[in-house]
Amino acid sequence: MASRHQLGEPVVVVEGVEKSFGSFSVLRDVSLTVRRGETVCIIGPSGSGKSTLLRCINGLVPISKGSIKLAGREVNDAKLDKLALRRDVGIVFQQYNLFPHKTALQNVMMAPIHVLKQDKAEVEERARKLLAKVGLSQKLATYPGELSGGQQQRVAIARSLAMNPKVMLFDEVTAALDPETKKEVLVTIQDLAAEGMTCILVTHEMGFAREVADHVYFTDGGVIVEHGSPAEVFGNPREERTKGFLDKVL
Amino acid sequence: MIASFFQWLNDTQGLNFSVFYDAFDRSRFLTGLWTTTYICVVSIIASMALGLIGVWLAGGSSRLGRLVVRVYVQFFRNTPPLVQLSFFYFAVASLLPTVSDGFGGQSPLVSGTGWAIIAFSLFAGAFNVEIFRAGIEAVPSTTVEAAESLGYTRLQLYLHVVLPLAFRICLPALNNNLINLVKTTTLAYAIGVPELLYAASQIWSEVFNVREMMNVLLVTYVGLVAVLVWIMGRWERSMRIPGYST
Amino acid sequence: MRSGSTDLPVLKPFRAPAPIAPSGFAAPVMLSSGTLAVFVILFGASLALAQVAARPAGEGAVTVLLRWAPLIFQGFLFNILISFLSMALGTVVGVLVGIAQVSLLAPVRKTAWGVTQFFRNAPWLVLLFYAMFLLPFEFRMFGITIAFPAWVKAVIGLALPVAANVSEILRGGIKSIPAGQWESADALAFTRAQTLWMIILPQAFKRMLPPWMNLYAILTMATTLISVVGIQDALSVTRAALIAESRPELMIPMYLLLLLMFFAYCYPIARATLALERRFNVKA
Numbered sequence: 001m002a003s004r005h006q007l008g009e010p011v012v013v014v015e016g017v018e019k020s021f022g023s024f025s026v027l028r029d030v031s032l033t034v035r036r037g038e039t040v041c042i043i044g045p046s047g048s049g050k051s052t053l054l055r056c057i058n059g060l061v062p063i064s065k066g067s068i069k070l071a072g073r074e075v076n077d078a079k080l081d082k083l084a085l086r087r088d089v090g091i092v093f094q095q096y097n098l099f100p101h102k103t104a105l106q107n108v109m110m111a112p113i114h115v116l117k118q119d120k121a122e123v124e125e126r127a128r129k130l131l132a133k134v135g136l137s138q139k140l141a142t143y144p145g146e147l148s149g150g151q152q153q154r155v156a157i158a159r160s161l162a163m164n165p166k167v168m169l170f171d172e173v174t175a176a177l178d179p180e181t182k183k184e185v186l187v188t189i190q191d192l193a194a195e196g197m198t199c200i201l202v203t204h205e206m207g208f209a210r211e212v213a214d215h216v217y218f219t220d221g222g223v224i225v226e227h228g229s230p231a232e233v234f235g236n237p238r239e240e241r242t243k244g245f246l247d248k249v250l
Numbered sequence: 251m252i253a254s255f256f257q258w259l260n261d262t263q264g265l266n267f268s269v270f271y272d273a274f275d276r277s278r279f280l281t282g283l284w285t286t287t288y289i290c291v292v293s294i295i296a297s298m299a300l301g302l303i304g305v306w307l308a309g310g311s312s313r314l315g316r317l318v319v320r321v322y323v324q325f326f327r328n329t330p331p332l333v334q335l336s337f338f339y340f341a342v343a344s345l346l347p348t349v350s351d352g353f354g355g356q357s358p359l360v361s362g363t364g365w366a367i368i369a370f371s372l373f374a375g376a377f378n379v380e381i382f383r384a385g386i387e388a389v390p391s392t393t394v395e396a397a398e399s400l401g402y403t404r405l406q407l408y409l410h411v412v413l414p415l416a417f418r419i420c421l422p423a424l425n426n427n428l429i430n431l432v433k434t435t436t437l438a439y440a441i442g443v444p445e446l447l448y449a450a451s452q453i454w455s456e457v458f459n460v461r462e463m464m465n466v467l468l469v470t471y472v473g474l475v476a477v478l479v480w481i482m483g484r485w486e487r488s489m490r491i492p493g494y495s496t
Numbered sequence: 497m498r499s500g501s502t503d504l505p506v507l508k509p510f511r512a513p514a515p516i517a518p519s520g521f522a523a524p525v526m527l528s529s530g531t532l533a534v535f536v537i538l539f540g541a542s543l544a545l546a547q548v549a550a551r552p553a554g555e556g557a558v559t560v561l562l563r564w565a566p567l568i569f570q571g572f573l574f575n576i577l578i579s580f581l582s583m584a585l586g587t588v589v590g591v592l593v594g595i596a597q598v599s600l601l602a603p604v605r606k607t608a609w610g611v612t613q614f615f616r617n618a619p620w621l622v623l624l625f626y627a628m629f630l631l632p633f634e635f636r637m638f639g640i641t642i643a644f645p646a647w648v649k650a651v652i653g654l655a656l657p658v659a660a661n662v663s664e665i666l667r668g669g670i671k672s673i674p675a676g677q678w679e680s681a682d683a684l685a686f687t688r689a690q691t692l693w694m695i696i697l698p699q700a701f702k703r704m705l706p707p708w709m710n711l712y713a714i715l716t717m718a719t720t721l722i723s724v725v726g727i728q729d730a731l732s733v734t735r736a737a738l739i740a741e742s743r744p745e746l747m748i749p750m751y752l753l754l755l756l757m758f759f760a761y762c763y764p765i766a767r768a769t770l771a772l773e774r775r776f777n778v779k780a
Contacts, residue, residue, distance in 0.1 A: 058399055086401035097396035100494045101414050111400035114410055145493020156396075163400060317534075324531040328762040329755045330717035332724070333731055337755065340738070341747035433619035440724050447622060460629045468618050468626065475617040 007214070008036030010069075011167055011198050012057060017066035019052055019222075026052045028222045030066070034167070034200060034215075039193040041209035041230075042202045044219035045245060050202040053219075054169045057200070058089040071166055083115065090160030091169040094176055096152040098144040104131060104155045105140040108162045116163065123162070130158040134188050150181025154188055161192075168192065170201040206250055210234050218242045266459035269466060275453050282449025283470065289366055289435045289445060290474075294428055296371035301378025308383060319379060326376035332437050335369040339441045366438035366445075374431040381427060385420030386412055418489055425482045429475050436471075446470065532763065539756055543749040557746055564737040565753065571730035572757045575719040578651060578729075582719070583712050586655035590662025597667040600688070608663070615660035620718050627653025628725045650722045658715055665707045669700035702776045709769045713762045720758075730754055 012034040019027040026049045034040050042050045055061040057068055059075050059082055068075040071088055098107050108127040112118045131137060134154035144152050153173055160168060170189060174182045186208050193199050193212050203209055209216060210230045217227040218239075226239045237243045256270035268275040304322065307315040326334065343365060348356040360368070389412050397411045439447040447467065454463040546557035596608035615623065631649045635642045673696050681691040723732040734754050738747060 060395060060398060083401045083403070086399055089399075091396075091399045093392060093396060095392055097390075097392045099393065099397070099411055099415075101418070101491050110410060111397075111402070114406050115401040115403075143492045143494065145491065147493075159400070321531050321534045324763065324766075325535065325755075325759070328713070328717075328766055329758045330720040330731075332717075332720045333751065333755055333758065336731065336735070337748075337751040340735075341751045344744045344747050429617065433617075436619040436621040437721075439621065447619075447625075451625075464622075464626050464630060467622055468614075471619050471622060472614060472617050 007038050010034065011036050011038075011071055012200065013067075013069040014053075014057070015067045015069075017053070017056065017068060018064045019049070019056060019061065020064055026222050027056070027063075030219075030222075030224055032217055032224065032227070034198060036166075036198055037196045038214045039199045039212050040201070040215050040217065041213040042200065042217045042219060043204070043206065043209055043233075043245075044217075044225075048219045049222040050219055051171050054091065054171050054200065054202055057167075057169060058091050059085050060091075087116065087163055088166045089169060090163055090165035090167070091171065092153070092156050092160055092173050094172040096144070096149070096156045096176075098152055098155055098159070100144050103141050103143055104136060104147065104151075107144070107155055108159045111159065112162050127158070127162055130161050131155070133191075134158050135184070148181055149177045150184045153177065153181075153185045157185075157188055157192075167198045167200065170199065170203070172202050172204065174203070174205060204249070206234070206246070218245065220245065265462055266457060267462050267466065268453060268457045268459055269463070272457075275457065278449050278453060279446075279466075282444060282446040285363065285444055285449075286435055286446040286474070289363065289370065289438060289443075290432050292367050293370040293374060293431055293435070296367065297374035297378050297427075297431065298424075300371060300375025301382050304375065304379035305382040305386065308379065309386070322372075323376045323379050326373050327380075331369070331373045331434055332440060334373060335366065335437055335441060338369045339365045362438070362441050362443040365441065366435070366443050370431060370434055370437075373434065374427055377427045377430075378424065381420045381423045382416065384423070385416035388419045389415045418491070421482070421486050421489070425479070425486075428482070429478055432475055432478060433471070532759070535752075535756055535759060539749065539752045542752055546745040546749050557743075557749065560741055560743065560746060561749060561753065564733075564741075564750070568730050568733050568737070568754060569757065571728060571733040572754075575722075575729050576716065576761070578647065578654065578719045578722065579712070579716040581651045582654040582658055583715055585651060586658025586715075587662050587708075589655065590659035591666055593659060594663035594666025594670075595692070597663060598670050598692075612660045612663040612667075615656050616664060618657070620654070620657050621721050621724065623656045624650065624653035624721050624725060627656065646725075646727055647722075650725065650727055654715060654718060654721070658711065661711050662708065665704050665711070666700075668707075669704035670696055672703050673699050702772075706769045706773045706776070709765055709772070713765045713769070716762055716765075717758060730757065 010033050012032075014030060014032045017027055017030045018025070030049075030053060032040070042053065044050055052061060056063050057070065057075065059080070063076050066076075070085060073080060073085065075085060098104075099110065102110060105124070105127055108130055109120075109123050112123040112126070113120055128137070128140065131140060134157055136151060136154055136158070139147060139151060139155075144155065147155065156173075157168075173189070174185050177185060182205075186205065189199065189201070190208075190212050201209070201213075213230050215227065216230050216233040218225050218233060218237075218241075220241050225241050226233065226237065233242065234246065237246060253271040256267045260266045260268070260271070269279040270276070304319045308319040310316065339362065343358055343360060346359045348358055350356060393411065393415070394407065397407050402411070435445060436447045438445045439451070442448065450463050450467045454460045457463075543557060543561065593608050593612060596604050597612060599605045599608070627649045628646065631644055631652065633644050635644055670692075677695055677699070678691060681695045686695065720729060720731045723729045723735075731754065734750055738750055
């Protein structure tokens with residue numbers, strides 16, 4: 001495994017997860033482990049259950065069978081404190097999903113103030129730093145509707161980071177962006193990964209996945225077909241389905 | 251000056267706008283206008299509160315709560331408001347005890363004005379439930395998902411995300427309903443509440459200036475509605491978010 | 497820098513309702529026949545109570561109610577008749593005014609707009625009074641005398657706000673058709689009238705039908721206003737019956753019966769309107 005930095009203990013452990021909507025099975029016997037500081041990319045054709053898996057990890061979607069452990073806590077436990085879970089996991093969506101009635105700065109500040117009950121002045125200071133980090137110091141008082149897609153997505157990343165999560169999930173965050181703005185978002189994620197944030201990305205950006213990932217999972221039809229280092233999966237895929245997919249998208 | 255002009259209009263042209271020069275008629279008319287305004291304001295506030303309670307119950311986990319809201323909304327939306335008012339004023343009031351009026355007589359527990367406010371609030375509230383519900387439904391589920399991912403509880407989600415957005419979405423419909431409520435207050439005439447229409451009818455039946463009073467009345471109501479439209483328009487503008495259209 | 501409007505999803509006006517509301521919030525207040533059942537039960541219960549409360553010497557509440565029910569129902573049919581006539585008159589006038597609202601001639605357009613707004617914002621009851629008091633009781637033209645009995649004036653009085661609302665529905669329907677339709681019709685050398693009748697209105701029709709039906713339901717309920725100006729309708733018969741019997745315990749069942757009649761008529765219209773709205777995917 002071509003690791004770029006020191007990997008710590010497992011943070012996310014997914015074991016034998018099954019998920020079906022009615023009779024339609026979305027995930028079948030999915031297992032994966034993500035260690036502290038690791039960047040994992042999940043690739044695969046549309047409808048292969050990638051986004052559902054992310055939503056299961058932060059408890060937005062309940063699983064039908066199996067186990068998901070996050071920092072040692074079982075996500076699928078009915079008694080689980082959902083708030084504690086969501087403090088630990090940040091998620092960024094394809095459609096940004098910013099709160100349109102709040103400015104960029106307010107979007108970042110809202111959850112720490114309302115959910116974590118942190119001091120407003122401290123939160124504001126942190127929010128300003130985070131927005132500076134994603135290159136949006138000039139847009140603090142701007143509403144989402146006035147920002148470009150790439151800018152909105154960077155605000156969304158800062159909003160998740162403001163909760164000091166242990167893991168960041170990225171759900172096809174560049175899929176709705178045009179080529180020019182895609183890059184600014186990808187660079188932000190790359191910086192984050194380089195700093196040692198644990199990241200799980202669902203992405204269609206193969207070049208990006210190859211560059212930043214420590215480990216790549218290829219899923220198709222709700223199962224993990226193969227996984228390994230980027231060099232293995234992209235350079236020398238073992239499975240026919242992986243080859244077929246890579247031939248189509250590369 | 252205005253009074254003398256209308257006095258002259260009456261003397262020379264036979265156009266009797268008595269409310270503009272006769273102090274007694276004017277005070278009757280203004281009292282009616284005040285009563286109408288009072289009924290409007292109280293009913294608007296009460297109907298919005300009812301709408302919020304209704305939409306909260308309709309989205310709640312209690313089956314009984316949901317049934318009550320459904321029956322309430324369908325009943326008040328699909329029956330004539332005038333019959334609703336009569337039902338309250340004549341039938342329901344007959345069940346209530348009377349209270350001593352302090353002059354040795356008995357007076358009803360709830361006055362005609364009171365019943366008008368109750369009936370109109372319930373009537374407009376039924377529409378508000380549906381309006382608020384549509385507004386809440388129009389908040390994208392993805393925005394709600396984002397707030398849930400940040401750890402918001404259901405109450406926090408409502409207070410900070412869903413309601414602020416839903417409210418902006420439903421303002422135009424709410425606007426229409428409140429205008430409708432202002433127009434509906436004229437029905438209080440039927441139970442003898444001394445509101446604007448009633449005051450006007452008293453004046454025209456004594457002074458025999460039906461034509462003039464009718465026009466004054468129409469203009470006054472259209473003016474009242476215009477004031478409400480103006481207030482709501484300002485409100486809507488003050489709540490507008492840059493780059494976001496509803 | 498203000499980037500103005502973009503086609504990014506978050507900026508799009510929220511029109512289509514979200515398909516699934518998470519954690520069950522905002523469960524729709526669905527139309528259901530259960531509502532009708534609840535009313536029938538309420539009515540039955542109030543009647544039973546009245547029956548029990550009836551003085552020993554007096555007639556049973558059910559007997560009295562059965563005696564008056566046919567008369568109240570006749571009154572109700574009169575309400576329906578008035579609603580048909582007002583709707584017909586109001587629709588014809590409203591369509592004309594509505595078309596005038598999209599006229600190319602500014603004075604015509606503005607006048608039509610002003611008239612529409614005025615009559616839309618005036619209370620129905622005031623307009624009814626207006627028609628009752630200010631229309632002559634007969635009308636002479638070319639030596640022919642047309643009588644204007646009270647009910648005809650009432651039809652006209654109720655048709656005024658209907659016409660204004662129809663006019664607005666028509667304008668809204670026409671405006672909802674994309675400008676590209678006008679442009680392409682223009683490019684094919686259709687005249688404006690041809691474009692309107694052959695291209696725009698047929699497309700706008702399905703958008704206009706649900707609000708028009710909704711308006712009809714509102715009108716039907718508003719026909720009870722004629723009792724205020726002294727015309728015998730279902731509400732006046734009910735009140736007369738209650739006065740004649742002077743039995744306070746009958747008040748609630750009697751009024752509930754009247755409310756039920758209107759509900760049984762207007763509720764299916766509301767359901768049909770909603771069904772059409774969903775089918776055409778438009779909002780009233």
